Amino acid sequence: xxxxxxxxxxxxxxxxxxxxxxxxxxxxxxxxxxxxxxxxxxxxxxxxxxxxxxxxxxxxxxxxxxxxxxxxxxxxxxxxxxxxxxxxxxxxxxxxxxxxxxxxxxxxxxxxxxxxxxxxxxxxxxxxxxxxxxxxxxxxxxxxxxxxxxxxxxxxxxxxxxxxxxxxxxxxxxxxxxxxxxxxxxxxxxxxxxxxxxxxxxxxxxxxxxxxxxxxxxxxxxxxxxxxxxxxxxxxxxxxxxxxxxxxxxxxxxxxxxxxxxxxxxxxxxxxxxxxxxxxxxxxxxxxxxxxxxxxxxxxxxxxxxxxxxxxxxxxxxxxxxxxxxxxxxxxxxxxxxxxxxxxxxxxxxxxxxxxxxxxxxxxxxxxxxxxxxxxxxxxxxxxxxxxxxxxxxxxxxxxxxxxxxxxxxxxxxxxxxxxxxxxxxxxxxxxxxxxxxxxxxxx
Amino acid sequence: xxxxxxxxxxxxxxxxxxxxxxxxxxxxxxxxxxxxxxxxxxxxxxxxxxxxxxxxxxxxxxxxxxxxxxxxxxxxxxxxxxxxxxxxxxxxxxxxxxxxxxxxxxxxxxxxxxxxxxxxxxxxxxxxxxxxxxxxxxxxxxxxxxxxxxxxxxxxxxxxxxxxxxxxxxxxxxxxxxxxxxxxxxxxxxxxxxxxxxxxxxxxxxxxxxxxxxxxxxxxxxxxxxxxxxxxxxxxxxxxxxxxxxxxxxxxxxxxxxxxxxxxxxxxxxxxxxxxxxxxxxxxxxxxxxxxxxxxxxxxxxxxxxxxxxxxxx
Numbered sequence: 001x002x003x004x005x006x007x008x009x010x011x012x013x014x015x016x017x018x019x020x021x022x023x024x025x026x027x028x029x030x031x032x033x034x035x036x037x038x039x040x041x042x043x044x045x046x047x048x049x050x051x052x053x054x055x056x057x058x059x060x061x062x063x064x065x066x067x068x069x070x071x072x073x074x075x076x077x078x079x080x081x082x083x084x085x086x087x088x089x090x091x092x093x094x095x096x097x098x099x100x101x102x103x104x105x106x107x108x109x110x111x112x113x114x115x116x117x118x119x120x121x122x123x124x125x126x127x128x129x130x131x132x133x134x135x136x137x138x139x140x141x142x143x144x145x146x147x148x149x150x151x152x153x154x155x156x157x158x159x160x161x162x163x164x165x166x167x168x169x170x171x172x173x174x175x176x177x178x179x180x181x182x183x184x185x186x187x188x189x190x191x192x193x194x195x196x197x198x199x200x201x202x203x204x205x206x207x208x209x210x211x212x213x214x215x216x217x218x219x220x221x222x223x224x225x226x227x228x229x230x231x232x233x234x235x236x237x238x239x240x241x242x243x244x245x246x247x248x249x250x251x252x253x254x255x256x257x258x259x260x261x262x263x264x265x266x267x268x269x270x271x272x273x274x275x276x277x278x279x280x281x282x283x284x285x286x287x288x289x290x291x292x293x294x295x296x297x298x299x300x301x302x303x304x305x306x307x308x309x310x311x312x313x314x315x316x317x318x319x320x321x322x323x324x325x326x327x328x329x330x331x332x333x334x335x336x337x338x339x340x341x342x343x344x345x346x347x348x349x350x351x352x353x354x355x356x357x358x359x360x361x362x363x364x365x366x367x368x369x370x371x372x373x374x375x376x377x378x379x380x381x382x383x384x385x386x387x388x389x390x391x392x393x394x395x396x397x398x399x400x401x402x403x404x405x406x407x408x409x410x411x412x413x414x415x416x417x418x419x420x421x422x423x424x425x426x427x428x429x430x431x432x433x434x435x436x437x438x439x440x441x442x443x444x
Numbered sequence: 445x446x447x448x449x450x451x452x453x454x455x456x457x458x459x460x461x462x463x464x465x466x467x468x469x470x471x472x473x474x475x476x477x478x479x480x481x482x483x484x485x486x487x488x489x490x491x492x493x494x495x496x497x498x499x500x501x502x503x504x505x506x507x508x509x510x511x512x513x514x515x516x517x518x519x520x521x522x523x524x525x526x527x528x529x530x531x532x533x534x535x536x537x538x539x540x541x542x543x544x545x546x547x548x549x550x551x552x553x554x555x556x557x558x559x560x561x562x563x564x565x566x567x568x569x570x571x572x573x574x575x576x577x578x579x580x581x582x583x584x585x586x587x588x589x590x591x592x593x594x595x596x597x598x599x600x601x602x603x604x605x606x607x608x609x610x611x612x613x614x615x616x617x618x619x620x621x622x623x624x625x626x627x628x629x630x631x632x633x634x635x636x637x638x639x640x641x642x643x644x645x646x647x648x649x650x651x652x653x654x655x656x657x658x659x660x661x662x663x664x665x666x667x668x669x670x671x672x673x674x675x676x677x678x679x680x681x682x683x684x685x686x687x688x689x690x691x692x693x694x695x696x697x698x699x700x701x702x703x704x705x706x707x708x709x710x711x712x713x714x715x716x717x718x719x720x721x722x723x724x725x726x727x728x729x730x731x732x733x734x735x736x737x738x739x740x741x742x743x744x745x746x747x748x749x750x751x752x753x754x755x756x757x758x
Contacts, residue, residue, distance in 0.1 A: 039494045042687030045485060108710065108738075109566030109683060138738075140605030145598035152597075192713045219566065223491040223687020225715035232714075246565060249650035251689040274565075 024060075030074060031056045042254035044227040047085075047261040054081055085257055086284035091266040093123070094240065096212035099131070099176040101169075101184045103209055105202060105237065106217035107229055108190030111245035113142060115217050115271055116187040117149035118279035119243075122269075123183060124155060131181040132157040133172040135165040135205070138189035146187055153276055156181065165189070165201065169209045186211070193232035206237050213240050215268065218259055220247040226255040227262045234263045245271035248278065260284075325418055327382040331374045334367055372400040373410050385411060475508050475519045483519060490718035490755045493688050496725060500526055524752050530725050531748040551676075552585070556634045556642045558667055558674040561707075562660060562697045563681035565648030568709035568735060570599065572681050573645040574606025575735065575743035585640040587612035590630030592623035592663060593647035603645055609740045612643065623647065623659060624666040631670045644675065651696025661700040677704045679732060682720070684711045690719035694727050703727070709735035712742075716755055 038048040120130040136142035150157035158172040191198040267282040376399030397404045487497045561569045577587035589612045593599035607614040615630035634642045649656040667674040708717040731746040
């Protein structure tokens with residue numbers, strides 16, 4: 001996520017830190033360089049210009065030149081400004097009186113329908129009873145798509161034969177009240193911001209649904225047009241927040257800065273994968289640090305906390321302390337880790353991992369392989385791995401469809417992990433959940 | 445409404461939203477700091493990308509100083525002609541990492557002619573598949589669409605509607621089926637019925653997802669088993685709002701599935717789709733079609749001149 005934007009800044013910051021002295025000319029060069037990086041990262045031109053202007057004013061105003069560590073001073077200014085640009089702090093979803101409505105709007109293909117389902121799952125997990133409303137009556141099979149997603153997640157979906165989204169929204173509210181569901185997520189049709197008629201319709205939909213939260217869904221790969229469309233949407237209807245999608249690819253994500261700058265509304269979530277759980281809360285302060293290569297360990301821990309079963313974790317910690325970790329436990333851990341989302345995006349949250357991971361592909365199918373190998377073992381073998389001799393290894397390999405080398409590698413790595421845990425146990429140090437050297441992960 | 449009017453329409457709407465105040469400066473013959481900045485801004489705001497814009501501006505300064513033949517040529521005209529040259533270049537051979545298959549045969553020289561549509565999620569592949577069938581249907585070609593997006597919920601239902609709109613026969617399997625197997629079936633039946641065109645619609649995927657990209661490679665390979673020259677065209681569908689990531693998309697998709705060209709969709713908004721300029725100049729992937737709306741007839745052959753004018757038009 002925002003990977004390349006981050007890369008460019010990392011490189012640039014390294015250079016800057018190396019500078020012993022900063023002259024007025026250096027500030028000029030720096031500022032020009034920042035502008036270039038932002039444009040390459042798809043930050044819209046007016047947003048980039050505004051950002052650069054602020055940096056320039058602050059650097060010259062704040063005695064940076066006289067500072068002993070001008071490079072770092074400058075980095076700090078850039079960091080603080082980035083954070084300010086991205087928004088002060090994380091903002092939660094706003095709710096009104098029950099049933100509280102969230103209206104989802106955006107251009108065609110931004111990812112509204114998928115995001116509706118993701119958001120519904122997120123709300124369900126936090127203890128709410130969401131109702132999904134299929135109000136995209138324009139795109140073929142949009143309703144069927146939402147119904148299928150709802151079924152997968154066991155979340156009710158309101159549909160109607162009515163073609164009028166405004167009436168659908170009214171009926172859906174009644175339905176939610178009857179079923180005592182406490183929030184409503186309306187999936188509206190994608191539309192071009194230049195289409196007056198459809199924008200009018202959206203305005204009517206908003207005035208009838210009267211949602212405390214109207215979220216504009218924006219494709220994270222958007223370039224310069226981000227400011228134009230976001231501005232047009234926020235001028236026509238009352239936008240309360242933003243969601244940025246498709247950030248699990250290598251998009252530079254400059255749109256985050258552009259839309260935040262032009263609408264002055266908080267980015268609430270980011271989409272980071274195709275699975276329903278792949279929606280993350282957006283933390284502006286952390287994102288700024290991340291862009292400058294400071295890692296995002298807090299996000300990772302939060303993610304682990306919400307996914308990992310606390311009871312299981314306690315048991316595991318005990319086992320680790322007693323040095324009784326078995327392959328069975330290991331398998332469970334792998335599954336939990338997988339539930340947390342795409343592995344590469346997890347690893348990138350660890351400081352220092354970004355550089356190490358560059359160009360390396362984490363293959364999630366490796367997980368399936370490792371799980372298959374463990375599944376092909378007997379219970380006894382999983383508990384006491386050292387009894388696995390040559391002939392057992394061959395059997396396990398055959399059973400799991402992997403090679404004997406794969407089995408060997410897994411056993412070796414597991415052994416090393418146990419040794420490492422033993423040392424940690426002796427030192428009495430605490431191990432962060434799910435973070436020991438995981439067999440099966442690594443460059444190939 | 446003709447193409448240029450539509451473009452102008454979109455642009456007019458942008459102007460009233462007061463972003464770029466591109467104006468008289470494009471007609472003036474002066475080249476000073478202000479006019480350079482305005483030209484540069486116009487190019488940047490069209491998503492052409494910093495490197496190419498720098499190049500173009502350098503060239504412009506050079507040529508403007510040394511122009512002899514035509515003293516009346518305005519800076520904007522010089523830029524336009526450079527852009528048109530880049531976009532019309534069909535002599536690329538691609539790069540080492542990208543197998544760019546420039547079609548040296550004419551369309552429909554094989555039967556069936558196979559078009560593989562690829563692209564990221566939400567770029568407009570399914571809609572484009574229906575529009576392509578319609579477009580070639582007007583020329584009397586019988587089309588078949590292979591519903592190879594077996595992943596996304598209700599994708600098959602969606603393409604069903606678009607196949608009907610475009611007048612194409614649809615070959616589908618259950619949701620979750622192997623896309624390569626759908627492509628295989630579709631080719632066989634298209635050949636058996638001696639239909640002219642097979643349009644293979646695939647699931648959207650981000651180019652950085654290795655497993656999904658391999659799956660796409662398999663679809664291309666399966667088609668090649670039937671006809672070593674297939675797919676005859678691999679068209680990358682790009683959303684006009686896409687920024688510089690478009691270049692990464694083009695690199696990623698061409699390296700696994702090959703590539704012969706681009707389709708820019710959603711040009712009826714305020715986005716200019718300028719990222720096709722760096723794509724064309726690096727990989728030699730020409731733009732074949734543009735999408736200008738949600739109607740089945742809103743697909744048009746690409747015209748570099750109209751496209752470039754739209755970047756500067758008042």
